[in-house]
Amino acid sequence: MKNGSGLHCDWIAVDWGTSHCRAWAMASDGRCLSEASNAYGMSRLAPEEFQSALLGLIEGWLGGDGTLVLACGMVGAQTGWVDAGYRGVPCAPRGDQPLKISGTDRRIDVRVLPGLRQDDPANVMRGEETQIAGFLSRTPDFDGVICLPGTHTKWAQISAGEVVSFQTAMTGELFSALTGATILRQTIPDDGWDEDAFSEAVSDAMSRPQALALRLFSLRAEALLKGLDGAAARARLSGLLIGIELAATRPYWLGQDVALIGAPALSAAYAEALGAQGLAPQAADATEMTLAGLTAARNGLKEVS
């Protein structure tokens, strides 16, 4: 279809999380024609604002009736626009039956992909399954473990194209809460990094994970008594949290092929920590994998329709 601005848009891909909404105008041949994003994540919107927030982002791409908008992420949570539910693992990460939202503006046909659930131990993901599907659409023979570092870092065991099981570590959110809502905000600056401090902290936390709460206060005490450098403190905090996570997830990654899907700087930190354990993880960009996953889901819709 063609709109006033001359943009030919076959469908629209949307990644709508807690803090951001990102959309891509897609051509029928799979090319991305345009992209847009804003900070209207689910956590900032009341239910009656969901549609207008979306239209504000994509309205310029719309032409005739019923352009397909295929969305993943927290938009499909209980507290999102529609509860798109979960599919139980083991299963392929690509959802083929997104939930259609009824009663929308006639120019759009919004469908939301479900998340994944694991019953025992209880766990959920929403959004990461689409990144995993994107990765597997490009690397279909991958067998191993995919780590998706972030606010809630996911670790997924992949075999024969399926997510067999997964775990979640609250590492990113712990880092944010500690640097934003504790006495460490006086010690940890917003940026800065120290490679050696990071590596030492990873190693320390892997061998003595129980010391975490003591190590946290040490950052403060060393800043007070020994002038601990802010960049070193920040890298050490990150290393402590990633180290304790690697100690916990060792049964997942030990001896496995590992792929990292995340923001480049964070993935690089995980790659270094895993590298010290003798692994050589491959890395893929989170945003690229999201778009690849939404595209794979779009192609899946064509197959079933």
Place this chain on the structure above:
Amino acid sequence: MKNGSGLHCDWIAVDWGTSHCRAWAMASDGRCLSEASNAYGMSRLAPEEFQSALLGLIEGWLGGDGTLVLACGMVGAQTGWVDAGYRGVPCAPRGDQPLKISGTDRRIDVRVLPGLRQDDPANVMRGEETQIAGFLSRTPDFDGVICLPGTHTKWAQISAGEVVSFQTAMTGELFSALTGATILRQTIPDDGWDEDAFSEAVSDAMSRPQALALRLFSLRAEALLKGLDGAAARARLSGLLIGIELAATRPYWLGQDVALIGAPALSAAYAEALGAQGLAPQAADATEMTLAGLTAARNGLKEVS
């Protein structure tokens, strides 16, 4: 001295922390004549407001010139009213040479007790040393470990009336940050308790401390998928954090006499967790020990003057 309201006040004891200020009007025979407190902790005051915040609390107790006001806590920090410094361990917890604040209102003579410092590993305490001094003033032969649960839980090795070494776990502040500034605020209510959930979590965290970041997200996932009860979730979070702390501090408390100085409910949780390890800690109230410690310091001043 005697003021207009007829109160005979020999000196005033003050515990001035980050979040609260508490004062006691003391008679020369050691009795407490009156007490008062407000929420003007150090974190809420600008330097020019310190004196008026104090006077607002104690003005009714003042008579003639130079009533002694003996204070402990964050009032003596770098960011407090005056930097009262630290004394290095090993040393007796009772500070005999509080720092006098110059230029105050003529009705008061404010003196601030120093904290304790440990150089290797770096650690500091400010306020807890006075509680320990209060405890030792009543139990002078105590030999063992004193645990002071709170925002920053302190563990102090006591021998021959001295603090030999100490550690700090950020357990209370971790609990607050997790329940206030992460996704767990949707899962953990402000109150509620489940004895079994607490005990199981302590045991779990002591045997698998590295799993902390995974266990944290499990609280959220079990609430979503299995309707985990809020009281159980709250007790389990507390148990996980206290459990990992006990795993870290085991070399301190194993085979030792342990005393707990803290708020009653929190001390009871620590007592139960330590009880499961075969210990029978004695408990003392934090506020009482603070006043006892300030009184001991007051008596120390008389000795040296």
